[in-house]
Amino acid sequence: MDADGFDLEQFLPFRLNRAAEFIALRFAASYRAQYGLTRPEWRTLAALGSSGRMTATEIGVHSTMHKTKVSRAVFALEERRWLKRSRNGGDRRVEQLELTPAGVAAYGEVAGLARAYDAELAELLGEEGIEALSLGLSAVERAIASRRA
Amino acid sequence: MDADGFDLEQFLPFRLNRAAEFIALRFAASYRAQYGLTRPEWRTLAALGSSGRMTATEIGVHSTMHKTKVSRAVFALEERRWLKRSRNGGDRRVEQLELTPAGVAAYGEVAGLARAYDAELAELLGEEGIEALSLGLSAVERAIASRRA
DNA sequence: AATAGACAGTTACGTTTGAAACCATATTGA
DNA sequence: TCAATATGGTTTCAAACGTAACTGTCTATT
Numbered sequence: 059m060d061a062d063g064f065d066l067e068q069f070l071p072f073r074l075n076r077a078a079e080f081i082a083l084r085f086a087a088s089y090r091a092q093y094g095l096t097r098p099e100w101r102t103l104a105a106l107g108s109s110g111r112m113t114a115t116e117i118g119v120h121s122t123m124h125k126t127k128v129s130r131a132v133f134a135l136e137e138r139r140w141l142k143r144s145r146n147g148g149d150r151r152v153e154q155l156e157l158t159p160a161g162v163a164a165y166g167e168v169a170g171l172a173r174a175y176d177a178e179l180a181e182l183l184g185e186e187g188i189e190a191l192s193l194g195l196s197a198v199e200r201a202i203a204s205r206r207a
Numbered sequence: 208m209d210a211d212g213f214d215l216e217q218f219l220p221f222r223l224n225r226a227a228e229f230i231a232l233r234f235a236a237s238y239r240a241q242y243g244l245t246r247p248e249w250r251t252l253a254a255l256g257s258s259g260r261m262t263a264t265e266i267g268v269h270s271t272m273h274k275t276k277v278s279r280a281v282f283a284l285e286e287r288r289w290l291k292r293s294r295n296g297g298d299r300r301v302e303q304l305e306l307t308p309a310g311v312a313a314y315g316e317v318a319g320l321a322r323a324y325d326a327e328l329a330e331l332l333g334e335e336g337i338e339a340l341s342l343g344l345s346a347v348e349r350a351i352a353s354r355r356a
Numbered sequence: 357a358a359t360a361g362a363c364a365g366t367t368a369c370g371t372t373t374g375a376a377a378c379c380a381t382a383t384t385g386a
Numbered sequence: 387t388c389a390a391t392a393t394g395g396t397t398t399c400a401a402a403c404g405t406a407a408c409t410g411t412c413t414a415t416t
Contacts, residue, residue: 064318078227187346197336
């Protein structure tokens with residue numbers, strides 16, 4: 059710890075970022091190698107796969123992704139015919155996004171990788187590690203939700 | 208949760224990444240606005256400020272940063288005269304990196320921001336939240352350390 | 357010694373990123 | 387009813403990024 063009372067090793071943003079980077083990187087390598095997906099693409103696919111139907115803005119808020127990232131990921135997934143857009147509702151600025159059957163199938167496959175990685179993580183971190191982490195993340199999630207209000 | 212048993216909302220890499228992004232982004236905005244530092248630059252400055260003297264490779268391992276990121280951050284900090292290099296030891300490939308007095312001073316100032324943000328976080332997440340998160344991150348850190356072995 | 361491989365760090369190059377400007381549509385309020 | 391302003395999403399452009407190839411040095415094998 060420094061003279062001025064700041065300790066990098068205890069600084070949460072640093073620790074969180076390092077941990078997230080480490081964990082995400084290893085998983086990204088696998089979906090990247092097998093499906094050629096980028097991180098924003100996988101995250102968009104997963105958001106739609108698990109929530110069914112969302113707008114681009116909703117995806118961004120839900121996953122904390124910049125809107126241009128979402129916009130490009132949506133475009134890429136659309137090009138693969140994994141996603142379709144529609145401007146249904148009264149507000150014609152808004153695009154409803156949804157996976158195509160091919161997209162749903164793809165999502166299922168990548169979700170398989172995800173489950174495998176999850177199991178690997180469970181072993182790597184141990185049960186108490188997982189539980190503590192999950193609890194801590196819930197606190198952050200509450201904070202995110204309240205900050206948005 | 209999906210038919211195939213994968214639940215994005217429970218998937219640790221996703222939750223961790225979202226949390227880290229959210230928390231890092233707000234902090235990055237402040238050191239960026241006040242000192243014009245990029246994320247790798249702040250992280251490099253902080254690593255040296257708190258550990259005193261490291262090589263580029265050590266910084267990369269310690270902070271999980273790609274070596275080209277470290278290389279560029281070191282260059283940028285050197286340009287600002289916040290950092291100096293020296294090839295002391297027997298191995299002339301290795302560069303010992305160290306902050307200049309100006310660098311130490313700058314580090315002290317940004318560390319002030321960091322402490323303020325830390326306090327803000329403590330309030331935002333609550334004591335139990337912080338503790339659980341810290342415990343969980345320790346598990347990840349052990350995993351990182353063991354993976355490297 | 358001489359050669360091959362490993363390793364620290366940099367550079368070149370194509371890709372990804374985000375801030376800001378943009379377009380189109382909605383909403384507000386004068 | 388018509389500005390003025392806000393919002394969803396895209397595009398532009400300069401900066402940041404990572405892969406792969408590079409330089410220089412070290413180590414191991416012969």
